[in-house]
Amino acid sequence: xxxxxxxxxxxxxxxxxxxxxxxxxxxxxxxxxxxxxxxxxxxxxxxxxxxxxxxxxxxxxxxxxxxxxxxxxxxxxxxxxxxxxxxxxxxxxxxxxxxxxxxxxxxxxxxxxxxxxxxxxxxxxxxxxxxxxxx
Ligand SMILES: [Zn+2]
Numbered sequence: 749x750x751x752x753x754x755x756x757x758x759x760x761x762x763x764x765x766x767x768x769x770x771x772x773x774x775x776x777x778x779x780x781x782x783x784x785x786x787x788x789x790x791x792x793x794x795x796x797x798x799x800x801x802x803x804x805x806x807x808x809x810x811x812x813x814x815x816x817x818x819x820x821x822x823x824x825x826x827x828x829x830x831x832x833x834x835x836x837x838x839x840x841x842x843x844x845x846x847x848x849x850x851x852x853x854x855x856x857x858x859x860x861x862x863x864x865x866x867x868x869x870x871x872x873x874x875x876x877x878x879x880x881x882x883x
Contacts, residue, residue, distance in 0.1 A: 755871070762875035765850055766882035780883060782841050791848050792822060793841060795829035813840040816847050818854040839880055846879030847872065 773788045775781070786793050796802055796810070809815060813836065814827035825844040827837055847854065852872045 758871050758875055759878055762846065762850060762878035763882050765846070766879050769845075769849060769883060780842075782838060782845065785845060785883075786825070786841075789845075789849060790823070791816075791845065792824045794824060794826050796826060797829050799826055813837075814844055816844040816854050823848045823854065842880035842883050843876045845883070846876035850875055850879060852876070 769775075769785055769789075773785050775784070783793065785791075796805075796814075799805070802810075809826075810828075812828060813832065814825065816823065816825045818824070825841060825848065827840050827844070829837060832840075850872070852875075
């Protein structure tokens with residue numbers, strides 16, 4: 749079935765990207781240093797509490813776990829550091845790194861909010877979750 753094959757190839761692309769990143773960043777031990785990956789690929793990570801443009805975030809962004817965007821060709825991951833556990837923050841950053849490194853379109857920003865995650869998650873959301881899990 750071609751539909752299933754397409755899903756499988758999208759899964760493989762996300763899984764392989766996670767392995768490729770570990771190899772390129774020479775990561776061989778746990779716990780994984782997400783900052784090291786971000787630095788290697790020149791992606792900025794900014795907590796909401798330090799975001800200069802926080803007042804411009806809409807309510808959906810403020811309520812979400814985080815998002816990635818691109819400003820003047822600089823990829824940036826913003827994450828919600830208010831009322832979130834470190835485990836949840838780490839998964840959010842790993843998920844957003846997935847969007848950035850799988851070359852997803854960062855212009856049409858989707859805000860990660862696992863509380864309101866819809867069952868019809870797009871293939872890109874599934875790929876970002878596969879990447880986050882496998883990394
Ligand atoms: Zn996402």
